Amino acid sequence: MPTPGLCEGYLLKRRKWPLKGWHKRYFVLEAGILRYSKSQHDVSRGRVQGSLDISQAVMSINKKSNRIDLDAGDILYHMKAKNHELFYIWVTKLQAHRLYKKNEAVQVQSGFLQPLSFSPIALTVTDAQKPPSVNTAVNSKVSAWLQQSHAPETCAQELNRCHLDLSELNRLIQRLQALETSQVVSNGDLQRIISIQVKTCFVLIAALATRKYRASISRAPNSVAPKSTGQRTKLPALCPDNSHVGLMAILYNNIGKDLARVSMPAALNEPVNLLQRLCEELEYSELLDTAANTPDPYHRMVYIAAFAISGYSTATFRNRYKPVNPVLGETYECIQEDRGFKLISEQVCHHPPISACHAESDNFCFWQDQRWKNKFWGKSLEIIPTGMVNVTLPKYGDHYEWNKVVTCIHNVFSQQRYLEHYGEVTIQNLSSRVCTCKITFVKSRYWGSETNKNEVQGTVLDESGSVIHRFGGLWHEGIFCDTLPTPKCVWKPNHLLYYGFSSFAMEMNELRPELEPFLPPSDSRLRPDQRMLEDGLVDEADRKKDEIEELQRLRRKELSKKGEEHVPRFFKKTKDQCGRDVWVTKGTYWDLRENPGFASLENVKLCQIKI
Numbered sequence: 001m002p003t004p005g006l007c008e009g010y011l012l013k014r015r016k017w018p019l020k021g022w023h024k025r026y027f028v029l030e031a032g033i034l035r036y037s038k039s040q041h042d043v044s045r046g047r048v049q050g051s052l053d054i055s056q057a058v059m060s061i062n063k064k065s066n067r068i069d070l071d072a073g074d075i076l077y078h079m080k081a082k083n084h085e086l087f088y089i090w091v092t093k094l095q096a097h098r099l100y101k102k103n104e105a106v107q108v109q110s111g112f113l114q115p116l117s118f119s120p121i122a123l124t125v126t127d128a129q130k131p132p133s134v135n136t137a138v139n140s141k142v143s144a145w146l147q148q149s150h151a152p153e154t155c156a157q158e159l160n161r162c163h164l165d166l167s168e169l170n171r172l173i174q175r176l177q178a179l180e181t182s183q184v185v186s187n188g189d190l191q192r193i194i195s196i197q198v199k200t201c202f203v204l205i206a207a208l209a210t211r212k213y214r215a216s217i218s219r220a221p222n223s224v225a226p227k228s229t230g231q232r233t234k235l236p237a238l239c240p241d242n243s244h245v246g247l248m249a250i251l252y253n254n255i256g257k258d259l260a261r262v263s264m265p266a267a268l269n270e271p272v273n274l275l276q277r278l279c280e281e282l283e284y285s286e287l288l289d290t291a292a293n294t295p296d297p298y299h300r301m302v303y304i305a306a307f308a309i310s311g312y313s314t315a316t317f318r319n320r321y322k323p324v325n326p327v328l329g330e331t332y333e334c335i336q337e338d339r340g341f342k343l344i345s346e347q348v349c350h351h352p353p354i355s356a357c358h359a360e361s362d363n364f365c366f367w368q369d370q371r372w373k374n375k376f377w378g379k380s381l382e383i384i385p386t387g388m389v390n391v392t393l394p395k396y397g398d399h400y401e402w403n404k405v406v407t408c409i410h411n412v413f414s415q416q417r418y419l420e421h422y423g424e425v426t427i428q429n430l431s432s433r434v435c436t437c438k439i440t441f442v443k444s445r446y447w448g449s450e451t452n453k454n455e456v457q458g459t460v461l462d463e464s465g466s467v468i469h470r471f472g473g474l475w476h477e478g479i480f481c482d483t484l485p486t487p488k489c490v491w492k493p494n495h496l497l498y499y500g501f502s503s504f505a506m507e508m509n510e511l512r513p514e515l516e517p518f519l520p521p522s523d524s525r526l527r528p529d530q531r532m533l534e535d536g537l538v539d540e541a542d543r544k545k546d547e548i549e550e551l552q553r554l555r556r557k558e559l560s561k562k563g564e565e566h567v568p569r570f571f572k573k574t575k576d577q578c579g580r581d582v583w584v585t586k587g588t589y590w591d592l593r594e595n596p597g598f599a600s601l602e603n604v605k606l607c608q609i610k611i
Ligand SMILES: CC(C)CCC[C@@H](C)[C@H]1CC[C@H]2[C@@H]3CC=C4C[C@@H](O)CC[C@]4(C)[C@H]3CC[C@]12C
Pocket: 247, 259, 268, 277, 315, 318, 319, 320, 321, 322, 323, 370, 372, 383, 385, 404, 405, 407, 409, 419
């Protein structure tokens, strides 16, 4: 197959950080590899900002907005052409190059013994390729899934990365040579060099800061093995092997649907549900206790920030299973005597799924309603949360509120699946303007290196916007603040035991006999399917899960026949200060539990038969 012609020119490329927005970039498509730089000049000098093997990427297009999205599993490119003609040329060229590169990979794969024309894989590739007019976004995603083959894929990715590193090295050598021979440079050149130097400095400072933070974090003492809470330290059974579950077919049949609304086989679930996961975000509630005993507002903000980051740390190993979806009306309570807080959460809405929670202790109140949108790009799934997190510290009258970042499940279908968080969090104190905090979850590919995965950087600013504190680190390793009177590691994650469950996570679904009489029948601990899953009875769990979901449908039908809607029991919908819909506690749960107790109250029956 002849190499398709080179294609180059300017396109707009979306950037998430820094300088979020659409930026003009010069793209070159050659032999199946798409590279880009700031300008044509940069390309000619070998300065490549990024590159992607397009045979590994799923392409989605939007004719109306001239958009092309490429998802290579690890890397996501969002591009836009200036007009429809250019858009059409790029789509056609991208497809031709993709086909070429795929064929090349197949040739390598099938070796010398099999002539290419008889290679069944080569034929599939050609068959699956359709002209752009019929190739809708969905079609191209599906055909790309079908063509997935992992070994050459990883290899190509590695090669691609090497290529990037080499061109960067080449550029540095050239610059060094130029400095050595101290060439006379023109004004324009000088400006460009200065601008590159400034940017390089920016990059280097950021990278150095993280390195420094990392070193300090690793010197800080590790979290001690958790003290005994008298609760279980083991799960009853090992997690089931779910590598045989055809995730691709499930997602293909549910394109565009919320992940939380797709019914998935129980083998994909972890024995923790989304209401319990809300509770898990309080694992490091001691940071809030510390904040509640820190008189300096800037210093206090550092602890609030560390708490906001700590909620993301469970993601390191938790990507093989998804949490169980709670049914409408399901509740979960958690009394943490050691940590001094109690929490209640409830599934308050089914379409879209919304889980609300409220926790209180002597030191703080914490609440949020969790909902999110999904964007599926073909190989990666972006989870875009929309609710806000709230914390109040009664001692200082503070009310902190912050947004959540995007979580991306890279390589959803493959064994190389991993989670990444990216974006900016702004923490505001709604009761005082004295300080705000900005935290950036850095997109790992930005600096093109593996070593700074999971990087976080943050600043605490005063009213005028001056930086008072700086902190940073990695969301899976810890956070260090070097501007405090005594610089210190403000947070380090706890031990992770089974399958990324900390001891805190492991205790959440334990049904202690002394607790059982107090629980309402809607409590997650009483979900028989989740219990079966925990006990390793996957097939039984699967059947039970279907039964419970069917019951949920029946309940909904009955209600709608009567022209009624489900009314959440412990939470109510109101508006926050900005006019957004939020779910807050009615404050009735703990009182009802105490008097008269749920046993003597009318309760919703979520699952008829008890285990
Ligand atoms: C299809 C399956 C097997 C793949 C695994 C999916 C897992 C990793 C997904 C499914 C639902 C996801 C969660 C949904 C919502 C949120 C809230 C957000 O603020 C932080 C991330 C978090 C907590 C997600 C983490 C990743 C998650 C647990």
